[in-house]
Amino acid sequence: MKEPVLRSPSGKVGGIVHFGRMLDKIRAHGRGELPAEYQPNLGKGFDSRCASLLGVDYNRLVERVKQGGTDEEILQWCFNAGRKPSEEEIYVWNEFMRKFGWNDKGSEILKRRKEEAGMSDRTDIETMFGFIDADEGR
Numbered sequence: 001m002k003e004p005v006l007r008s009p010s011g012k013v014g015g016i017v018h019f020g021r022m023l024d025k026i027r028a029h030g031r032g033e034l035p036a037e038y039q040p041n042l043g044k045g046f047d048s049r050c051a052s053l054l055g056v057d058y059n060r061l062v063e064r065v066k067q068g069g070t071d072e073e074i075l076q077w078c079f080n081a082g083r084k085p086s087e088e089e090i091y092v093w094n095e096f097m098r099k100f101g102w103n104d105k106g107s108e109i110l111k112r113r114k115e116e117a118g119m120s121d122r123t124d125i126e127t128m129f130g131f132i133d134a135d136e137g138r
Helices: 019-030 036-041 045-054 058-066 071-081 087-099 107-116 128-135
Strands: none
Touching: 019 036, 019 045, 019 058, 019 071, 045 058, 045 071, 045 087, 058 071, 107 128
């Protein structure tokens, strides 16, 4: 699957990985442009974890995104409505997310996703971020 509407999960907004991709999914869904395969996981998985890091309810975040604004403005809203993680917390978050699927509880999920996508021979794909990028043609 190749979906140019969504940025890489490695992209950072305010130093935080995945946040921008989460906003892309919310916006694309609001426009009716989010592919059906992505819709069942909206607000779950990485999205849920990111909202939790920021101390905001995912559904409230969706409502805020619908009001418009830049990624940075929405992130600032999250800091005000929820919490602003420390530099150390952001570092730990980024490293956890960047490596998810590599020798951890996500390994089986990664293996299954690679098989479903016909990429089980791709030994270069060791993490979920790597899989997402490969699956979307990056």
